[in-house]
Amino acid sequence: xxxxxxxxxxxxxxxxxxxxxxxxxxxxxxxxxxxxxxxxxxxxxxxxxxxxxxxxxxxxxxxxxxxxxxxxxxxxxxxxxxxxxxxxxxxxxxxxxxxxxxxxxxxxxxxxxxxxxxxxxxxxxxxxxxxxxxxxxxxxxxxxxxxxxxxxxxxxxxxxxxxxxxxxxxxxxxxxxxxxxxxxxxxxxxxxxxxxxxxxxxx
Amino acid sequence: xxxxxxxxxxxxxxxxxxxxxxxxxxxxxxxxxxxxxxxxxxxxxxxxxxxxxxxxxxxxxxxxxxxxxxxxxxxxxxxxxxxxxxxxxxxxxxxxxxxxxxxxxxxxxxxxxxxxxxxxxxxxxxxxxxxxxxxxxxxxxxxxxxxxxxxxxxxxxxxxxxxxxxxxxxxxxxxxxxxxxxxxxxxxxxxxxxxxxxxxxxxxxxxxxxxxxxxxxxxxxxxxxxxxxxxxxxxxxxxxxxxxxxxxxxxxxxxxxxxxxxxxxxxxxxxxxxxxxxxxxx
Numbered sequence: 001x002x003x004x005x006x007x008x009x010x011x012x013x014x015x016x017x018x019x020x021x022x023x024x025x026x027x028x029x030x031x032x033x034x035x036x037x038x039x040x041x042x043x044x045x046x047x048x049x050x051x052x053x054x055x056x057x058x059x060x061x062x063x064x065x066x067x068x069x070x071x072x073x074x075x076x077x078x079x080x081x082x083x084x085x086x087x088x089x090x091x092x093x094x095x096x097x098x099x100x101x102x103x104x105x106x107x108x109x110x111x112x113x114x115x116x117x118x119x120x121x122x123x124x125x126x127x128x129x130x131x132x133x134x135x136x137x138x139x140x141x142x143x144x145x146x147x148x149x150x151x152x153x154x155x156x157x158x159x160x161x162x163x164x165x166x167x168x169x170x171x172x173x174x175x176x177x178x179x180x181x182x183x184x185x186x187x188x189x190x191x192x193x194x195x196x197x198x199x200x201x202x203x
Numbered sequence: 204x205x206x207x208x209x210x211x212x213x214x215x216x217x218x219x220x221x222x223x224x225x226x227x228x229x230x231x232x233x234x235x236x237x238x239x240x241x242x243x244x245x246x247x248x249x250x251x252x253x254x255x256x257x258x259x260x261x262x263x264x265x266x267x268x269x270x271x272x273x274x275x276x277x278x279x280x281x282x283x284x285x286x287x288x289x290x291x292x293x294x295x296x297x298x299x300x301x302x303x304x305x306x307x308x309x310x311x312x313x314x315x316x317x318x319x320x321x322x323x324x325x326x327x328x329x330x331x332x333x334x335x336x337x338x339x340x341x342x343x344x345x346x347x348x349x350x351x352x353x354x355x356x357x358x359x360x361x362x363x364x365x366x367x368x369x370x371x372x373x374x375x376x377x378x379x380x381x382x383x384x385x386x387x388x389x390x391x392x393x394x395x396x397x398x399x400x401x402x403x404x405x406x407x408x409x410x411x412x413x414x415x416x417x418x419x420x421x422x423x424x425x426x427x428x429x430x431x432x433x434x435x436x437x438x439x440x441x442x443x444x445x446x447x448x449x450x451x452x453x454x455x456x457x458x459x460x461x462x463x464x465x466x467x468x469x470x471x472x473x474x475x476x477x478x479x480x481x482x483x484x485x
Contacts, residue, residue: 006285008286011285011286011289014315014316015285015315015316017315018312018315018316021311021312021315022301022304022308022312025301025303025304025308026301026302026303026304029303066299067268068263068268068295068297068299069295069299069300069301071266071267071268072266072268072293072295073288073293073312073313073316074285074288074289074291074316074317075285075288076267076283076284076285076288077267079285198270199269199270200267200268200269200270
């Protein structure tokens, strides 16, 4: 991440606040229903809500070529990419803490689910941006990624043997090995950042 | 040696925008091909050309909304970054708006992002043209949207305004107001880059221009110098000339001359533009 892409620290904070405010005014009504789904204290609910928030936020902006409206303002493409990811993550964290008193499990398990949801968000956010930048429709691409993830993680096992399926370890949904899934998610997030910085809103 | 460096820095900073060899392709279509021009500090520079010539793509490359395939763009002597962008306010061609934003939301966003934001200028503008601050900007007419975005840009007090068709859809009185305002804005040493089809208007307030055709800059100059360097002559007079023919303008011909030429008359900006765009084709 190039520091010059974010300006000085003081401006980064100001710009981040402005971006969040813009997103909340612009998107909150659309995303409210998915936020409500995320309030259910289950990891699948957070993943489902996160998926639709990414689709209807960044995915929709890329599809409708609305990013120009933001890139014409004093935001770099790097800023937009990372601020948007933080915006999505905030929904996860906010819903986590609101739903925490109703969580059926230990505190450690609860934070494990929070981490799983953030890993899912990072991987899907990166992958959806990657397929969009490669020319695919972001919303169609998101559903293809979801279907492929569900299909490839549904068969085989994580035990060494004939039916061994290593994809299960890194699958953003199954996360057979949380560390491996985290590494994969970080890789997706980084690659998304590289491509988005290069191409921005241009599909 | 130090003196040389200082002089070079001074020269470099003379240009607010310097575009050199810019190219851009969308799919198989070459939209920009080796675009080069520079915009001086304090000038009102017009990008002129037909639809699809590449004016908006040039602006999108300058603002880093899209990545160019080749060439170099310098703004205030450096490549674009958020610090530089805080000195640039843009009015886009499509007038897209944030769907749920009211004028108040826009004011909050722009005033946070532009350090020199002048809320008095903004309020005066809104009062003068009866904007409702609590109304969603999406519900404004297209002319009101144009006016509103120009208001935001001028209120930003940015050192560089980039305006795509800033007088489009406006009534004649408001157009005149906007032109007067932009002239005053540039008089304070700030710079304006305008993309427009309104060549009659541009002659009133622009100082420099570039003609873009099929993704190439075919001519760039100051308006005054361009008039000095060209003449409009009748087709009959053309018979005696061998060089300098630029293009046909109605029943006359635009020719490029050296300083001593006495025949013909001085062209207007629109005649220079038409001459270059049509070339010698009838």
